[in-house]
Amino acid sequence: AQSVTQPDIHITVSEGASLELRCNYSYGATPYLFWYVQSPGQGLQLLLKYFSGDTLVQGIKGFEAEFKRSQSSFNLRKPSVHWSDAAEYFCAVGEDNQAGTALIFGKGTTLSVSS
Amino acid sequence: DSGVTQTPKHLITATGQRVTLRCSPRSGDLSVYWYQQSLDQGLQFLIQYYNGEERAKGNILERFSAQQFPDLHSELNLSSLELGDSALYFCASSPLRTSGRYEQYFGPGTRLTVT
Numbered sequence: 001a002q003s004v005t006q007p008d009i010h011i012t013v014s015e016g017a018s019l020e021l022r023c024n025y026s027y028g029a030t031p032y033l034f035w036y037v038q039s040p041g042q043g044l045q046l047l048l049k050y051f052s053g054d055t056l057v058q059g060i061k062g063f064e065a066e067f068k069r070s071q072s073s074f075n076l077r078k079p080s081v082h083w084s085d086a087a088e089y090f091c092a093v094g095e096d097n098q099a100g101t102a103l104i105f106g107k108g109t110t111l112s113v114s115s
Numbered sequence: 116d117s118g119v120t121q122t123p124k125h126l127i128t129a130t131g132q133r134v135t136l137r138c139s140p141r142s143g144d145l146s147v148y149w150y151q152q153s154l155d156q157g158l159q160f161l162i163q164y165y166n167g168e169e170r171a172k173g174n175i176l177e178r179f180s181a182q183q184f185p186d187l188h189s190e191l192n193l194s195s196l197e198l199g200d201s202a203l204y205f206c207a208s209s210p211l212r213t214s215g216r217y218e219q220y221f222g223p224g225t226r227l228t229v230t
Contacts, residue, residue, distance in 0.1 A: 101209065105157060
């Protein structure tokens, strides 16, 4: 069965410092991978996605992620964190059933930004 | 704004009751997904509809059911409610693309509180 592991429940980063959020997945075939962000009281917003091709994908808000098949990882990075990045981040893997992609989410990582 | 709308925003009801949550997908999107977000279970996929037909099922209880109407809006029905059903329920939609690779756009969610 597919699964997603986000090892870090909570991370605190200083404003302006770099960020890396870890994500490991378990999936038999080529995965569809996503990172979503959820601000308090809000829905989920797609940051970036990987389907195939270039293993380094760029997303919105200055985020990027790298797909590493050998490590079954899809870590999210940002070179310089802003206070507004404080939120909960979810990694997800999708299974294509020819009509869409039902997502399996990790438990999430809460990011706090200190000044 | 993702273009996905959900009503109501908040719902408070008593144990044993039945409620209906409504979702309108983005214009033109054929697939609708329902997810439940709770503190103990995290974000879980419940069910997917594609153009009016059930397409995939996740961890959906037998007390829960859903349908998608000809105008593509969807309803999630929760019956015999228990305290543990208190959660945030998200709807998401995705377009049809021949490549078979889809991304989902999430609504703001309906917060259900069962007392």
